[in-house]
Amino acid sequence: MARVWLFGDNVDTDQILPGRYAPYMTSEADLGKYPFIEARPEFRETVAPGDVIVAGANFGCGSSREYAPRALVAVGIAAIIAPSFARIFFRNALNLGLPLFEADLRGALADGQSVTLDISNAEIVTASGERLPLPAPPDWVRAAWTEGGVVAYYRRYGRLPLESGA
Amino acid sequence: MDSPGTLSEQILSHAAGRAVRAGELVIVPVHRCMTHDSLTPEVIDVLRQDLGDAHVREPGRVVVTMDHVAPAATVATANAQVKVREWVAAEGIERFYDVGAGVCHQVMIEERLVGPGEVALGTDSHATAYGAVGAFGAGVGSRDMALALASGRIWLRVPETVRVAVSGSFRPGVSPKDLSLYLCGLLGMEGARYQAVEFHGLDWLDLDGRETLCSMTTELGAKAGLMLPSGPVAEEFPAPLWLHVHEGAQYAQTVRVNLSELTSQVAVPPDVENIRPASELGDIRVQQVFIGTCTNGRLSDLRAAADILKGRRVARGVRLLVIPASHRILQEAVADGTLSTLLDAGATIGTPGCGPCIGRHMGVIGAGEVCFSTANRNFRGRMGDPEASIYLGSPETAAATALTGAITDPASL
Numbered sequence: 001m002a003r004v005w006l007f008g009d010n011v012d013t014d015q016i017l018p019g020r021y022a023p024y025m026t027s028e029a030d031l032g033k034y035p036f037i038e039a040r041p042e043f044r045e046t047v048a049p050g051d052v053i054v055a056g057a058n059f060g061c062g063s064s065r066e067y068a069p070r071a072l073v074a075v076g077i078a079a080i081i082a083p084s085f086a087r088i089f090f091r092n093a094l095n096l097g098l099p100l101f102e103a104d105l106r107g108a109l110a111d112g113q114s115v116t117l118d119i120s121n122a123e124i125v126t127a128s129g130e131r132l133p134l135p136a137p138p139d140w141v142r143a144a145w146t147e148g149g150v151v152a153y154y155r156r157y158g159r160l161p162l163e164s165g166a
Numbered sequence: 167m168d169s170p171g172t173l174s175e176q177i178l179s180h181a182a183g184r185a186v187r188a189g190e191l192v193i194v195p196v197h198r199c200m201t202h203d204s205l206t207p208e209v210i211d212v213l214r215q216d217l218g219d220a221h222v223r224e225p226g227r228v229v230v231t232m233d234h235v236a237p238a239a240t241v242a243t244a245n246a247q248v249k250v251r252e253w254v255a256a257e258g259i260e261r262f263y264d265v266g267a268g269v270c271h272q273v274m275i276e277e278r279l280v281g282p283g284e285v286a287l288g289t290d291s292h293a294t295a296y297g298a299v300g301a302f303g304a305g306v307g308s309r310d311m312a313l314a315l316a317s318g319r320i321w322l323r324v325p326e327t328v329r330v331a332v333s334g335s336f337r338p339g340v341s342p343k344d345l346s347l348y349l350c351g352l353l354g355m356e357g358a359r360y361q362a363v364e365f366h367g368l369d370w371l372d373l374d375g376r377e378t379l380c381s382m383t384t385e386l387g388a389k390a391g392l393m394l395p396s397g398p399v400a401e402e403f404p405a406p407l408w409l410h411v412h413e414g415a416q417y418a419q420t421v422r423v424n425l426s427e428l429t430s431q432v433a434v435p436p437d438v439e440n441i442r443p444a445s446e447l448g449d450i451r452v453q454q455v456f457i458g459t460c461t462n463g464r465l466s467d468l469r470a471a472a473d474i475l476k477g478r479r480v481a482r483g484v485r486l487l488v489i490p491a492s493h494r495i496l497q498e499a500v501a502d503g504t505l506s507t508l509l510d511a512g513a514t515i516g517t518p519g520c521g522p523c524i525g526r527h528m529g530v531i532g533a534g535e536v537c538f539s540t541a542n543r544n545f546r547g548r549m550g551d552p553e554a555s556i557y558l559g560s561p562e563t564a565a566a567t568a569l570t571g572a573i574t575d576p577a578s579l
Contacts, residue, residue: 010355010437014545018552019524024204024235024246038552058356061387062543063524064291066208066307087360087389088291088305095309151216151309154317162191162321 001127002050002078005043006111009056013089015039016060016068023067031067032074049076052117052124054105056082060089069093078117081105081124081134094141097149101134108132119145170412172327173392174362177302180408181285188326188416196314197284198227198301202270204234204524205289205308207246210253212312220316222257228315229261229279230254231270233519238265239527268492268518271295271460275377276492282395283406287314291384292460292542297392298376299403302362304389325362325389326418328353332367334426339576341470342375343462343540343560345423346382347431351441352421359387361418366411369396374464381460385438385542430575433558436546444563444575454485454537455568457561458516459523462540463491465498467561472504474565474576475511481571487529489516511568525549531556538567 019025021034036043053059053072059082060068069092072080080093083104093100099119109115109124109132116125124132137145140161147153153161171179171187179186181194201209213220222228230250238244247265254262263273271292273279280286282300287293289311296303304322306314314320330349336342349357363383368376376393383391394411395403430444457463457471468490480486488508490496496518499505505515522529523541530550531537537549537556544556557573566574 010439012543012545014543014548018547019204019526020547020550022204024207024243025240025526026242038547058359058387061355062291062545064205064289064305064307066205066309069307084356084359086356086387088307091310092307095307095313149309151212151313154313155217160193160313160317160319160321162193 001114002052002117004109004113004115005051005053007055010058010061011055012062013060013065013068014062017071022065031071035071035075047075050078052078053080054109056106057084059085061086064088066092069096069098073098094144095150097145099145103134105132170414172415173364174302174325174327174390176409177283178324186324188324190324191321192324193319193321194285195319196287198280198286199314200229200270200274200288201311202234202290203232203247203250206230206250208308209312212309213316217312217316222315223318225258228259229274230259231263231273232265233269235526236265236519237517266493266517269460269520272491275299276494282403283409292381294384294388294391295377295381295460297380297390298373300395300405302390325360327362327364328358329417329420330363330365331420331422332425334424336425339562340428340430341560341562342378344428344431346379347433347441348428350385350438353386355439356387361388362390362392363388365393372398374466378461382542430560430563433544435544435555438543444573447573450573451571452536452538452567454531455564456487456522456529456537456539457564458489458521459541460491461542462561463489465495468499468504471561471565472507474562476507478511478569480512480568484568484571486513486568487516488513489521490518492518522549538564538573540564
């Protein structure tokens, strides 16, 4: 089971990974030590691979720093579910293969709740068996996720996911 | 007849070679790629490790700057910069702007490295600034940049457009930053998420002011901020014949602002949408005033501050930090006496670049301190200790605040 980490609106990249803790300033190997280091210190101490972030609107606003989603990937966050995402964060996550779902589940899930994330069926299943549907991604997005992100897709196929295979 | 489209639709249609409209996904060639010291080390890693030792497809389209931690503040940043310089040389990138040249976006526009009708990407969210010269400028992360460098193209969703229809003119002491902050308060931090913002009715506005307005659209969540080159900007940045403002274009929303009614605005921590008139803030004491960044570190910004500080001294207990956005601006501010005026008032001057905007060097603030900044973000912990506070405003409000030691509406002086 995955733990739900509940966050509010406008979670900015300075909260996710302050600029002072990005690998340019620190070591790449330490990236997983810093997500939410100041905004929510208990996160990095107890987060486990497979956990899910459920947040409010405009998640990831602010800087273009890809270190922010990468720090979440480094600690094993399996998906982020929010009603909306800031555009650069959205792209960075897609490039990294970190699934994002545009849905508002804040009213349906509690912080610390245990759930099962089913990416292939695009749903969250609670411990009591309740099924919460997530919007199914377009095929090209799912193809990018399957390869581990747009970069991995490009390396394998020599083209972007939206491009025809000719 | 098709509707002739927004500026974004026209630019992306031209780049795609077919008529495209808001909501469509397109893959377009990238005319300009800018990447700075903060993300270039990661871009290099992605090219080498994730893309199989890929190289830059067209080095002539690439600009690399050193501005985010420049000069290097630590051994780690110094080593990362060595890696960037070696890569720049190996890839044959000639447009390399090393320590002291200035903030990436200022360099791009000042050195005429981006032009009207072009699609330009930067590894920095404020690449929206390129809209000041009529370019579609969008911020991207390291992997998008690596893909663009290797492939020469990018996928984009053609954005809807928010039109800001401006009338009137600025009151004394009020400037483009106040308009930007007013819009942040009005529309919110996702008021233009995934959208473009076009400014109309500002044909008289100079290039500096346009850069401020377009770069600050990022704080609305925008993908691009755009103005058709006109008035004082048209001669140096002539728009291609196919780029126009069309009456028939479809906008997601139109916001009307009468500048004659606009007063000095301040973003109160911890969000850029938390906007109050400077005159209504009460007694908020500050320890540091920072004038600089891609938002407000240009010559007209320094001059506006100098006009207020001329013949006076900053308040006791206030550190006034001025960081010109580029080497050229620093030289111009020396030549016209602006810098002397600022120094006489008690300012200290930093190396052109991003300064303490991201809390990495040259003016980081400590717990309990308050900084009044002309930058673009006041998130908790952005400029240093998470228990420090950042208020954002115009260079005029910054100068007035430095004089009194508390946040001050310049109109009240």
